[in-house]
Amino acid sequence: MTLLRAAGIGLSFGSRTLFDDLTFTIEEGERVGLVGVNGSGKSTLMKLLAGAQPPDNGELQLQRGTRVVYLPQEPTFLEGATVASELSVARPGLREAIEAHQELSRRLAVAPAAEQEKLLARLAELADRVDRLGGWDSEHEARTLLDRLGVKDWERPISELSGGLRKRVAIARALLARPDLLLLDEPTNHLDADTVDWLEDALDQLPGSLLLVTHDRYFLDDLVDRIVEIEPGKGLTSYPGNYQAYVEQKMVALEQAELAQHKRERWIAQEVAWLRQGVEARRTKSKSRIDRAQKLMAEKGFVRPKVADLQILSAPRLGGVVIEAEHVGKRFGDRSVLKDVNFILQRGERVGIVGPNGVGKTTFLRTVLGELEPDEGTVIVGKNTRVAYYDQQRARLDPELTVYEAAWDEEWVTIGxxxxxxxxxxxxxxxPVPMQRMQVKALSGGERNRLLLARLFLEGANVLVLDEPTNDLDIVTLNVLERLLLGFGGSVLLVTHDRYFLDKVATSILSFEGDGKVVRYEGSYETYRSLKAQSEAARAKAEKVSAAAPVKEAPKPEAAKPAQKRKLGYKEQRELEGMEATIEAAEERKAGLEAQLADPAVFSQASKVAALQAELDAASSEVERLYARWQELQELA
Known part of the structure; x- marks a missing residue:
């Protein structure tokens, strides 16, 4: 059954027509991904469907009783709102039912006997309504969601939160609302990769329909069952299946369109030759054929969509030392952001940097680049190393300059x-030239990203340091950037929450795990996830073994007998005597595995790295188990 239908929608901004006679539907339970290049109208269409932007013409039809929740890229809140006040009204119907139930319970306690039966019936109805709307403990659910999203301050005013935290509160509000139709515009912006993983699972379990705009291709692959593409000047095209299915269908459609255009051009050439034969020859031919030829030549033929032609200026060859950090530490007040960090960036490596927001990823980049002085340790930058730094705040773009002025300092560029x-x-x-005259501040987020990347790539750097370069870029430009980095001859340090991008580009992952701890994992993002999961499982198992170790208590005294403590048996005594040597051997094995994993020769062998990491996790668990057993035997002795 159709949940939402937009029919005959038209919308223009000045002389620019964005939509003309557009029709779009969403069915009950359907999950739809909306894709298109920056500026094609994805966010505007979301606003139209949410009722936040009226169309010039056309109508929007919703199934009766449908609850729609819209999460824009930049969420809005009521003035003076707190985290608690926003989440308490996420499901107003539930809140009203709970409050009505509480009020009726107070009345029942003092009501005369004659009214109690009627009040009890009403109380039962309200209790059933609360259950249907999601249960009684909505505050506990809200606090749990916030905690998972990394928002700790329940009573804090929204106005005091950063943009990233405001987005997380808005996500929690949208999830708590449990709407029939959820409209999400770039929900993964400002989220770290682990939180994006969690959000994907949360949306997968959410009932109702979903319309999603995101550049996260794993999101689209795992969550949607239909892709709708907006093409400027062409309207909407629907493709069944997830993102991967869309890519395959799109390629086939482009090939067929190019083939049809080739046949069209050949036919036009034949007709032009015939038309040039002269007036007498044309008189013997059908006038309808002349009309068809002229009409066909007047039509606009197929042109493959243009993509941004990002290119990197050639750079000097890197030396043996690129960037090295030795025992680096950095503090802000009493808080240690980096502790004893050791890191080597080698020629040709592309290192992805991941971790929760606020754990020090950007601080690490600024420290190794020399913008911040380390409190401990040293940073060495090779003499041939030339760095281009993309900061996520885009501070290097002056918003008052025109696009042309901000792009480069000279009138000519030479690439190759x-x-x-x-x-x-x-x-x-x-x-295009008219856009080059615009000020930078008038550009969209994706256009600013593209402009800054284009400027950086002209600097002739052999090391690219990119802090969240994928934010706001459309999928087509992301694909171009991927190919560019894969063909880049220098080294790359890359901070991004885009899991697909990391999987395609990164040769290793530097994981910031909190409390200043940084761990390097060789291989792609998927390899990192697998190795980290194994490590966490081994640690959890060791903790479980340690917690399950029997704690011996002195037996309670009996009436006529003093308490006696059990002594070590013969086998336990022998076990304790040999425990020191056993622990030493286990630690030597663990140290040997750690040394193998630190060997640069192993870096390129992902399968060997995975096997060694699994062995190391098992060896670490064994050391912890032996220490727990040694402590138990010592207590008995």
Whole structure:
């Protein structure tokens, strides 16, 4: 059954027509991903469907009683709102039912006997309504959601929160509402990779329909069953299946369109040759054929969509030392952000940096780049190392400059053996001349990202340090950036929450795990997830074994006998005598495995790394078990 239907929608901004006679439907239980290049109208369509933007013409039809919740890229809150007040009204119907039940319970306690039967019946109805709307402990559910999203202050005013924390509160509010239709516009922005994993699971379990705009391709692969693409000037095209299915269908459609265009061009060439035969020849031919030929030539043929032509200027070859950090520590007040961090970036490596927000990823980048002085340890930068740094705040773009002025400091650029004017270079990056005259502050987030990347790639750097470069980029541009980094001859340090991007690009992962701890995992993001899961499982098992170790208490005294403590048996005495040597051997094995994993020759052998890590986890668990057993025997002795 159709849940939402937009029919004949039209919308223009000045002379630009964004939608013309657009029709779009969402069925009950359907999960839809909305894709398209930056500026194609994805966010505007979401606003139209949510009722936040009225169309110029057309109508929006909702199934009766449908509850719609819309989460924009930049969520809004009531003035003076706190975290608690926003989440308490996430499900107003539930809140009203709970409050009505509480009020009726107070009345029942003092009501005359004649009214009690009627009040009890009403109380039962309210209790049933509360159950249907999601239960009694909504505050506990809200606090649990916030804790998982990394928001700790229940009573804190929304106005005091950062943009990232405001987005997390809005996500919690949307999940608590349990709507029939949830509209999410880039929900993964400002979230770390682990939280994105969690959100994906939460949305997968959410009842109702979903319309999703995101550049996270794993999200689209795992959550949606239909992809709808917005193409400027062409409207909407629907593709059944997830993102991978969409890519395959899109490629087939492009190939077929190109084949049809090739046949069309051949036919036009034949008709043009026929038309040139002269007036007498044309008189013998059908006038309808002449009309068809002229009509076909007047039509706009198929043109493959343009993509941003990002390119990197060639750079000097890196030396033996690129960037090295030795025992680096960094504190802010009493808080240690980095503790004894050792890191080596080698030529050709692409290191992905992951971890929760606020654990020190950006601090680490600024420290190894020399913008911050370490409190302990040293940072060594090779003499041939030339760094281009992309900061997630885009501070290097002056918002008051025009796009042309901000793009580069000279009128000509040379990439490879091609020298071209800056205006032409910008046109290749999908900044036409009218847009080049715009101020940077008028650009969308994705357009600013593309402009800053284009500027950085002209600097001739052999080390790219990129802090959240994927935010706001459309999927097409992400694919271009992936290919560019894969073909880059230098080294890359990359902070991003985009799991798909990390899987494609990273050769190793640097995991920031809190309390200043940093762990390196060789291989892709999926390898990192697997190794980290194994390590956490082994640690949990060791803790369980340690917790399950019997704690011996002195027996309670009997009436006529003093308490007696059990002594070690013969086998236990022998076990204790040999325990020191056993622990020493286990620790030597653990140290040997750690040394093998630290060997650079092993870095490129992902399967060997995985096997060694599994062995190391098992060896660590064995050491912990032996120490727990030794302590138990010591207590008995």
């Amino acid at each position: 053996d091609r020298r071209q004017h800056l205006r032409e270079y910008l046109e290749d990056l999908l900044f």
